[in-house]
Amino acid sequence: MSDGEESFLSHLVELRDRLIRMLIVIGVVFVCLFPWAKELYSLLAQPLLATLPQGGQMIATDVVGVFLVPMKVALMVAFLIALPYVLYQGWAFIAPGLYSHEKRLALPLVAVSVLLFFVGMAFAYFLVFPTVFGFMAKVAPEGVAWMTDIEKYLSFVMTTFIAFGVTFEVPVLVVVLVYVGIVDLTTLKAWRPYVIVGSFVIAAIFTPPDVISQLMMAVPMCLLFELGLLMARLVARRSAHPDDQEEMPTPGGGAEPTADWAPASADEMDKTVAELASRAGADRKPDA
Numbered sequence: 389m390s391d392g393e394e395s396f397l398s399h400l401v402e403l404r405d406r407l408i409r410m411l412i413v414i415g416v417v418f419v420c421l422f423p424w425a426k427e428l429y430s431l432l433a434q435p436l437l438a439t440l441p442q443g444g445q446m447i448a449t450d451v452v453g454v455f456l457v458p459m460k461v462a463l464m465v466a467f468l469i470a471l472p473y474v475l476y477q478g479w480a481f482i483a484p485g486l487y488s489h490e491k492r493l494a495l496p497l498v499a500v501s502v503l504l505f506f507v508g509m510a511f512a513y514f515l516v517f518p519t520v521f522g523f524m525a526k527v528a529p530e531g532v533a534w535m536t537d538i539e540k541y542l543s544f545v546m547t548t549f550i551a552f553g554v555t556f557e558v559p560v561l562v563v564v565l566v567y568v569g570i571v572d573l574t575t576l577k578a579w580r581p582y583v584i585v586g587s588f589v590i591a592a593i594f595t596p597p598d599v600i601s602q603l604m605m606a607v608p609m610c611l612l613f614e615l616g617l618l619m620a621r622l623v624a625r626r627s628a629h630p631d632d633q634e635e636m637p638t639p640g641g642g643a644e645p646t647a648d649w650a651p652a653s654a655d656e657m658d659k660t661v662a663e664l665a666s667r668a669g670a671d672r673k674p675d676a
Contacts, residue, residue: 402481403481406477406478406480406481407477409477410470410473410474410477413470413473413474414463414466414467414470414474415466417466417469417470418462418463418466420466421462421465421466421469422459422462424462425458425459425461425462426458428458428461428462428465429457429458429461429538429542432461432542432545433446433538433541435513435517435518435521436517436521436536436541438518438521439518439521439522439524439525440525440534440535441525441528441534444533444534444535445535446535446536446537446538446541447535447536447537447538448537448538448539449537449539450537450539453537453538453539454538457538457539457542460542461542464546468506471502472502475498475502479494479495479498493567493623497560497563497564500559500560501557501560504553504556504557504559504560505553505554505556505557506553507556508549508552508553508554508555508556508557509549509552509553511552511556511608512548512549512551512552512553513549515604516548516552516595516601516604516605517545517548519600519601519604520595520596520598520600520601523598523600523601524596547594548594548595551594551595551605552605555590555605555608555609555612556608556612558609558612558613558615558616559612559613559615559616559619560616561616562576562613562616562617562619562620563616563619563620563623565620566620566623566624567620567623567624573617573620573621573624576617576620577617580613583610583613584606584610587605587606587607587609587610587613588602588606590605590606590609591603591605591606591609
């Protein structure tokens with residue numbers, strides 16, 4: 389077996405071990421949260437329960453739904469609690485193969501991404517849900533019992549959480565696009581009108597069909613895009629003035645400094661050739 393195959397297999401074994409550790413930690417947290425699964429679902433359903441009309445309640449149309457739905461909520465909370473450890477395992481796996489400047493940028497971006505995702509979920513829970521459910525309660529026709537199945541409610545909540553969590557990742561996306569060099573700041577600024585229109589289109593797709601909830605997604609997305617432009621400008625300025633020597637990652641996880649080398653210009657090459665020719669002429673012995 390060649391060295392390349394051995395290295396590939398060792399990486400696969402390391403990846404398997406780290407995935408097993410992630411699953412174990414999530415499982416342990418889930419087992420700890422299992423006794424409070426019903427309370428966790430009640431907390432998740434509080435924005436809807438607070439807006440239901442007098443005597444209104446949620447229903448379960450599936451026989452095992454009253455058991456499975458709270459378990460899904462507990463598993464989701466367990467994953468969120470274990471997320472720092474999960475990200476640490478992922479970081480420990482990929483960090484040896486990154487350049488030094490990539491490490492300096494990747495770690496803050498991961499931390500900011502997690503924070504922004506949690507902020508997006510909190511924004512949906514504390515602001516979007518009460519607004520949307522209050523609007524639905526007011527527009528319900530007279531004599532209609534407005535109730536929902538707990539499975540459908542969980543699906544709606546998860547979709548909304550993911551939509552707003554991803555929406556709040558816009559600044560990180562902008563920074564990555566600029567840093568990698570896919571798009572420059574000037575082009576992104578020129579795209580501002582298209583971003584505004586696209587934000588409202590995305591909000592119309594992923595939010596309920598009311599103007600308020602669509603505005604509550606589209607407006608933050610536009611503001612976060614502007615924040616991303618500001619962050620990308622700072623990152624671009626810092627990358628334009630590196631403060632240390634570039635390091636080349638090695639398969640073993642070490643780092644080897646690369647030489648600061650740049651190709652010579654045409655004038656420099658002509659000057660060097662002329663100097664070599666003059667030295668050769670001076671060193672040549674005269675013919676007898």
